[in-house]
Amino acid sequence: MEVILIFTLALLLAWPLGHYMTGVFSAGPHWSDRVFMPLENGIFKLLGVKATQGMNWKSYGIAFLLSNLVLGIIAYLTLLFQHVLPLNPNGIEGLSWDLALHTAVSFLTNTNQQHYSGQAQLSYLSQGFLIVTLQFVTPAMALAICVAVLRGILGGRNADDAAEGEERDLGNYYQDTVRAVLRLMLPLAAVVAVALSSQGVPASYSASPTVPVLEQGQSLSEQTIPLGPVSAMVAIKQLGTNGGGWFGPNSSNPQENPTPVSNAIQTIALVLVPMAVVFMAGGMVRRRGFTLLSLSVMGFLSLLFIALAVYSEQQPNAAFSGLAQQVGNMEGKEVRFGTDVSALWATFTTQTSNGSVNAMHDSLNPLAGLVTRSGMLINGIWGGIGCGFVNFLVYVWLAVFIAGLMIGRTPEFFGRKLEKREISWLGVLLVLPSAVILTFTAITVAFPSLTGNSNPGLHGIAQVFYEYTSAFANNGSGFEGLNDDSVWWNLTCVVVLILGRYLPLVIPLLIAGSLAKKRRVPTTAGTLPLFNPTFAVTLVTVILVVNFLSFLPSMVLGPIGEALELSQHTAVVAGQ
Amino acid sequence: MSIIQPGFSQNPAESSANLRPALGLALVMLAICGGIYSATVTGISGALFPQQANGSLISHNGKLVGSALVAQPFSAEHYFHGRPSSADNDPMSTGGSNLAPSNPELRQRVAQTSAELTARYQVAATELPVDLLASSGSGVDPHISPAAAMLQLQRVAAARGISPAQLEQLVQQHTELAQWGLFGQPRVNVLLLNLTLDAQHPLP
Numbered sequence: 001m002e003v004i005l006i007f008t009l010a011l012l013l014a015w016p017l018g019h020y021m022t023g024v025f026s027a028g029p030h031w032s033d034r035v036f037m038p039l040e041n042g043i044f045k046l047l048g049v050k051a052t053q054g055m056n057w058k059s060y061g062i063a064f065l066l067s068n069l070v071l072g073i074i075a076y077l078t079l080l081f082q083h084v085l086p087l088n089p090n091g092i093e094g095l096s097w098d099l100a101l102h103t104a105v106s107f108l109t110n111t112n113q114q115h116y117s118g119q120a121q122l123s124y125l126s127q128g129f130l131i132v133t134l135q136f137v138t139p140a141m142a143l144a145i146c147v148a149v150l151r152g153i154l155g156g157r158n159a160d161d162a163a164e165g166e167e168r169d170l171g172n173y174y175q176d177t178v179r180a181v182l183r184l185m186l187p188l189a190a191v192v193a194v195a196l197s198s199q200g201v202p203a204s205y206s207a208s209p210t211v212p213v214l215e216q217g218q219s220l221s222e223q224t225i226p227l228g229p230v231s232a233m234v235a236i237k238q239l240g241t242n243g244g245g246w247f248g249p250n251s252s253n254p255q256e257n258p259t260p261v262s263n264a265i266q267t268i269a270l271v272l273v274p275m276a277v278v279f280m281a282g283g284m285v286r287r288r289g290f291t292l293l294s295l296s297v298m299g300f301l302s303l304l305f306i307a308l309a310v311y312s313e314q315q316p317n318a319a320f321s322g323l324a325q326q327v328g329n330m331e332g333k334e335v336r337f338g339t340d341v342s343a344l345w346a347t348f349t350t351q352t353s354n355g356s357v358n359a360m361h362d363s364l365n366p367l368a369g370l371v372t373r374s375g376m377l378i379n380g381i382w383g384g385i386g387c388g389f390v391n392f393l394v395y396v397w398l399a400v401f402i403a404g405l406m407i408g409r410t411p412e413f414f415g416r417k418l419e420k421r422e423i424s425w426l427g428v429l430l431v432l433p434s435a436v437i438l439t440f441t442a443i444t445v446a447f448p449s450l451t452g453n454s455n456p457g458l459h460g461i462a463q464v465f466y467e468y469t470s471a472f473a474n475n476g477s478g479f480e481g482l483n484d485d486s487v488w489w490n491l492t493c494v495v496v497l498i499l500g501r502y503l504p505l506v507i508p509l510l511i512a513g514s515l516a517k518k519r520r521v522p523t524t525a526g527t528l529p530l531f532n533p534t535f536a537v538t539l540v541t542v543i544l545v546v547n548f549l550s551f552l553p554s555m556v557l558g559p560i561g562e563a564l565e566l567s568q569h570t571a572v573v574a575g576q
Numbered sequence: 577m578s579i580i581q582p583g584f585s586q587n588p589a590e591s592s593a594n595l596r597p598a599l600g601l602a603l604v605m606l607a608i609c610g611g612i613y614s615a616t617v618t619g620i621s622g623a624l625f626p627q628q629a630n631g632s633l634i635s636h637n638g639k640l641v642g643s644a645l646v647a648q649p650f651s652a653e654h655y656f657h658g659r660p661s662s663a664d665n666d667p668m669s670t671g672g673s674n675l676a677p678s679n680p681e682l683r684q685r686v687a688q689t690s691a692e693l694t695a696r697y698q699v700a701a702t703e704l705p706v707d708l709l710a711s712s713g714s715g716v717d718p719h720i721s722p723a724a725a726m727l728q729l730q731r732v733a734a735a736r737g738i739s740p741a742q743l744e745q746l747v748q749q750h751t752e753l754a755q756w757g758l759f760g761q762p763r764v765n766v767l768l769l770n771l772t773l774d775a776q777h778p779l780p
Contacts, residue, residue: 002758002759002760005758013740025600043600043604046600046604047596047597047600047604048594048596048597048600049597049603049655057768063598064594065600067597067598067602069598069601070598070599070601071598071601071602074602074606089778120758128610128614129606129611129614130606132609132610132613132614133605133606133609133610135609136605136609136613137601137602137605137609139744154758174597174601174642176599177601181605181608181609182608186608186609186613189617190613190616190617190620193621194617194620194621194624195616197621197622197624197628197629198621198625198628199622199627199628200632200644200645200768201628201629202621202629202630202631202765203618203621203625203629204618204622204630204631205618207631208631209631209633209640211633211641211642212641213642213648213665214641214647214648214655214767214770214771214774215648215649215650215651215652215655215770216649218649218650218651219664220648220649220664220665220666221651223642223643223646223648223665223666223667223668224667225631225633225642225643225646225666225667226631226668227630227631229614229615229617229618231617231618231621231629232613232614232617232618233614234611235617247670248669248671249670249671249672249713249714249715251715252672252712252714253670253713253714253716254645254646254647254714254716254717254718255643255645255646255667255746258628258632258645259755259759259760260754260755260759260760260761261755261756261759261760263759264758264759275716288735316706317677317682317710318677318678319675319678319682319683319686320686320706320709320710321678322701322702323686323687323689323690323701323704324686324690324701324702324704324705324708324709324710325702325703325704325705325706326702327706328706329677329706329710330623330706330710331672331673331675331677331682331710332672332673332674332710332711332712332713333710333712333713334712334713334714334717334719335659335707335717335719335720335721335761335763336717336719336760336761336763337760337761338760338761339757354747357713358713359713360672360673360713362672362674362675362676363672363673363674363675363676363677363682365677366677366678371707376632427593457678458678459676459678459679502604520593528638557690562676562678565678566677566678
């Protein structure tokens with residue numbers, strides 16, 4: 001009930017938001033110009049860019065990579081030297097070189113995978129300035145790429161007067177990024193932050209008070225109640241598909257997520273922009289059917305996974321068999337939320353590449369563990385802001401190609417032919433996840449001294465697989481039991497993070513740029529129709545088959561094996 | 577570099593390979609998002625919701641006694657107790673057990689808690705409310721389920737020298753139902769309930 005309510009509310013809010021975003025990123029004037037234009041013009045003057053000047057796919061991609069490199073260097077140096085930089089009243093040390101590198105790259109890639117322990121290792125400058133900024137800017141950058149790719153589908157902004165083969169204008173990278181931050185992320189985050197504070201999320205620069213506990217003679221005689229500008233960060237952590245929380249256990253912590261209403265707000269914030277991108281996409285390519293197709297495919301898979309996860313967590317935890325009431329799995333969950341909305345969050349957070357949690361994923365029942373992993377591997381059901389829809393588009397191109405082969409025609413997408421060059425790059429994207437994730441998992445499992453693992457057996461393999469999947473999908477959630485602050489984990493995750501972020505964004509930009517230049521072929525009776533149920537079913541099948549083929553063996557070794565092991569164990573206990 | 581294509585972007589000073597916009601973007605965003613946004617939002621929240629924005633602290637007779645959002649450890653007979661904590665109820669180092677259902681360590685821990693609770697309350701293990709055996713995600717979950725409070729009713733009433741019916745009424749007053757009639761599970765805040773007990777029914 002509550003699950004359906006939250007899902008519906010998110011969709012209803014995403015609709016007008018997507019419409020607004022279409023207006024913001026379209027060439028014509030928009031009512032929001034009057035509010036934001038003066039500030040934006042000032043910023044462009046500072047940056048020395050002419051915002052109206054278009055870029056082709058190469059310039060756009062290079063500007064994207066270059067601004068990431070600069071931001072990454074600033075982040076790395078800030079973390080490395082935070083002990084000599086200002087705003088460090090608690091005298092926190094600088095991070096080690098490998099941990100600083102991992103942390104910088106992790107936040108730069110919109111992943112927010114954390115190998116440091118809570119806020120104890122970050123100064124106010126690192127946490128409040130650097131990380132909050134990265135949480136705003138990185139989703140905006142990916143959204144800019146997504147917008148550029150969508151422009152490419154219609155042949156670029158200069159489609160009407162450019163000749164075949166001529167370079168196409170995909171927009172101005174800096175204008176798109178700045179607009180995404182100022183006109184989208186900032187206003188949303190401000191509203192969400194204040195709403196969260198009304199529910200009890202701290203928003204204060206005061207010192208944290210220390211209070212004696214009521215019943216003395218316990219293992220703990222006083223508590224320090226942590227304060228800080230928490231709500232400001234939690235808002236953007238949710239909205240920007242970021243995920244790195246203020247407190248260690250993220251949004252399961254009652255100070256980070258105090259009430260069921262704050263939980264509903266945060267859950268909606270988590271999927272709001274990724275859902276809105278789907279509505280925006282149809283507007284940008286001026287085809288309502290495109291939104292309908294994407295919405296039905298993503299909605300179907302999303303609801304299917306939610307249903308599985310909710311069912312999974314309503315089942316008892318196997319370790320509690322015979323020892324307590326046989327009701328839902330409450331290990332690692334909070335009483336105020338219960339199992340259903342915890343399962344909902346777990347599904348959304350892994351589908352959207354967010355990675356924040358309101359329950360501990362390590363203690364989920366195996367079926368829900370399978371759902372969370374599948375969401376990350378597909379990485380295109382809603383998906384991270386911008387990158388999720390770009391991933392989805394890759395699945396669409398693949399499905400167009402496969403369907404084209406099946407009916408024996410040259411595959412076309414929006415009147416432009418997918419040919420050898422595009423298909424080769426799609427092939428790279430197709431094998432990339434399994435090549436990267438499975439290689440690193442195999443190496444790590446083969447040398448157990450590298451792993452540092454809290455759980456024995458099949459769950460141990462599942463943990464390693466989860467960590468690399470989470471890094472590649474730029475998700476950031478983790479099975480916390482890993483002893484992951486080591487040079488091995490930090491460096492391998494950096495490699496996986498970078499491959500998982502930049503290739504899946506830049507290669508589709510390349511494909512879109514190359515498609516845009518082609519001659520438009522007229523629609524005929526022989527053209528594959530995209531916006532109908534047949535193609536939607538094909539697309540769902542392609543998404544599922546591609547991922548099952550790539551990852552079934554490792555799933556069997558991890559969560560599936562664990563589920564079998566548990567059912568056997570439960571049978572033994574029941575038989576006693 | 578030959579990234580400048582004919583047609584547009586002819587001016588090298590405005591090409592994408594220029595470092596100035598990249599660096600400028602980073603610095604402007606640090607100022608706006610890290611500086612202005614955080615400070616403004618924190619200021620507004622604190623002004624509008626001073627109690628909530630400052631940790632939901634509770635005062636009792638002019639003294640701070642805790643936060644309504646943070647569980648405290650209780651074990652005495654005259655207090656209700658909360659859920660098992662993997663973080664020793666310390667709000668500065670919160671966290672869950674991170675134990676998988678297949679982990680023998682979890683089974684062992686639950687078996688021990690189950691044995692303690694069945695001995696203390698004289699009920700069958702399969703009657704025990706699961707939230708009293710499962711550790712929370714945060715380790716400072718301030719709530720228990722109404723069933724978990726009911727289980728402890730007789731014991732606390734006896735220790736306080738009041739009738740169970742009287743105490744049951746108090747527990748019911750402290751049971752929060754779904755927020756706005758829509759969101760969340762029924763729950764009892766342990767610290768607030770115990771504070772009310774101390775105020776209304778001090779120990780004899």
